[in-house]
Amino acid sequence: MPRVVVFDEFGGPEVLRIVDDPVPEPGTGEVRVRVEAFAVNPIDAMMRSGASPAPVPLPHARLGIEATGVIDTIGAQVTGLRPGDPVVVTAIPDSVVRGGYAEQLTIPASTVIRRPAGLDVPQAASFWVAYFTAYHTLVETARMRPADRVLVSGASGGVGRAAMQIAHQVGAVPIAVTRASARSAELLAAGATEVIGTDREKVADAVHRLTGGAGVDIVLDLVRGPGQPDLLSATRPGGTLVAAGFLDPRPTPDPGDTPVTVVDYRAFDHLGDPAVVRRAAAFLDAGVRLGALRPAIDRMFALDDIVAAHRRFDQGLHAGKKIVVTV
Helix, strand or coil: CCEEEEECCCCCHHHCEEEECCCCCCCCCEEEEEEEEEEECHHHHHHHHCCCCCCCCCCCEECCCCEEEEEEEECCCCCCCCCCCEEEECCCCCHHHHCCCECEEEEEHHHEEECCCCCCHHHHHCCHHHHHHHHHHHHHHCCCCCCCEEEEECCCCHHHHHHHHHHHHHCCEEEEEECCHHHHHHHHHHCCCEEEECCCCCHHHHHHHHCCCCCEEEEEECCCHHHHHHHHHCEEEEEEEEECCCCCCCCCCCCCCCCCEEEECCHHHCCCCHHHHHHHHHHHHHHHHHCCCCCCEEEEEEHHHHHHHHHHHHCCCCCCCEEEEEC
């Protein structure tokens, strides 16, 4: 039987264990994927530790919302896919039951897309969640246009890096926000046009200096928490702030009466829409072919080393780049 990663209690990386589990044959509209690699995402660590905003039923819970692999078998009424096709698993909303931390998984055919030809296996494993979130928040939600000034908080993380690349693809101007000015060179190399270090100056002051007092057009807030009012102050009247992350667990103040449109964003609210996924896949595939989009990978681990992979994530040693586990 194929091996899967499960956990029976909440806690640190050591609660993860590998077991043999049967994989069901694909039903109508389903495919079975032989997984080649998957990425460790923040929600995985939250679920494992018991900090997930959604309930996680124990015991024998699973992890993994994205993966890449090759179609092994297809069920009835599946069209456009066949065994041997390399694919990316776009999202697994019920990952506690059939998460991607596995050698094989059976999932709806609607949750896979063809693997972009320009990505190798580790890149494909770490691609979809971050780049879909960045694409959908900026392009479809905030309506980003060429020359828009886009402020990205939490810019050193996976979604932040993807957002800066996508801004360049569209012709917008990404401005990165980081808590540590020492990371400025790294963020400039990752695609930022300017970097604001909050250990040196307030975001709003820096933005007004950089924009001649005009403010930015779009804010992608991947942090939330008590720092969000400063981001709103940095946004021009009529601009948009999309709150899409939870890096700061502290409460976020109510925006109150503000001339900025504030959007509370949840990626899984949109991943079930086939039209949205189709548009995102086309946009991202074009970005890969143009060389504009490239995931940043920190380190790769084998499936047997899943505990070490999560330990590295918890310690923050990945510096916002993706940790990939090969299967």
